[in-house]
Amino acid sequence: MNLTPPSPRTVLPRRAAMAAGLALAMPGTVRAQGTATARPVTIIVPYTPGAPPDIIARAVGEGMSRRLGRPVVVENRPGASGNIGTEAVARAAPDGNTLLLQATTLSMNVSLFRTIPYDPVASFAPIATLMETEGTLALNASAGGTSLAEFMARAKARPGGLNYASPGVGTPHHLAMELFKRRAGLDVTHVPYRGLAGAITDILAGHVAAMFIHTPQAVELSRDGRVRVVAVTADARLPYLPTVATLAEQGVTGVVMRDWYGLFAPAGTPPELIARLNEAANDVLSAPDALRNLVAQGYEVVGGTPEALRERVAVAIPRWAAVVRDAGITAE
Known part of the structure; x- marks a missing residue:
């Protein structure tokens, strides 16, 4: 190396x-x-x-x-x-x-x-x-939808047609989405970036539909109408994002980030x-x-x-x- x-x-x-x-x-x-x-x-x-x-x-x-x-x-x-x-x-x-x-x-x-x-x-x-x-699932409101249910419906209607971002292959963001894909029965395409900044830039711009991201970045993104934080991976709702339901509440279990x-x-x-x-x-x-x-x-x-x-x-x-x-x- x-x-x-x-x-x-x-x-x-x-x-x-x-x-x-x-x-x-x-x-x-x-x-x-x-x-x-x-x-x-x-x-x-x-x-x-x-x-x-x-x-x-x-x-x-x-x-x-x-x-x-x-x-x-x-x-x-x-x-x-x-x-x-x-x-x-x-x-x-x-x-x-x-x-x-x-x-x-x-x-x-x-x-x-x-x-x-x-x-x-x-x-x-x-x-x-x-x-x-903790981890959260964030969506570009235009490309990915404004709710978990809408994102899953779009992904099932177009297998492989939606892209998701991560800061790189093998990062927690990548592995969390792979867990989610299997638990939810979805086929979405991975777009790895060289670091978190590029991934965040492109989900804001709508070049990718979704990404798993940790709560500090999610708190910031939740203030921007272009991105919706639609689920958290925790066992219970988070005090920093009290209106965002857990994945388990929305029917998807076993996703850890x-x-x-x-x-x-x-x-x-x-x-x-x-x-x-x-x-x-x-x-x-x-x-x-x-x-x-x-x-x-x-x-x-x-x-x-x-x-x-x-x-x-x-x-x-x-x-x-x-x-x-x-x-x-x-x-x-």
């Missing part, structure tokens, strides 16, 4: 405490560096700027920088369904200076690709689950560093105002232990493997 050069780094706002050059060891440990600034912690996001993992990394990273007393840098390394940036962290020194913010895709790629240059469990030391989001976003270090990172990073992340997540804007958009704060995140990754691997196998999906 060819690695692309890293994109320019974006340094999150520095605080006065950074001048002290605090060490990333146990709380209270200080490394004497005079007036020099401590080495930054780099969070690699293996997706494009503006994607949910990038948004979360910047919000949580800014708060962690204050708690660690060090700069936190967010670096986007997109490509190969997240494999490029993920591999970079798997190969990084286990010193707590290079971290990974990954999503559910970490558990999916092992089934989508014949080979991947890391092990989703063994190559990483989990730190904490940061947030989760609950995405998690977690923070990882390379395998072999000392436990005391993982504990310090976990503490800093959970402190940010527990601050009442720190993530208010994200929560209002539909991001659900999680937090918790490294062990809980490790279990999320491991449990999701066989579940998504079954979806990939049954749908005959391959990313290569």
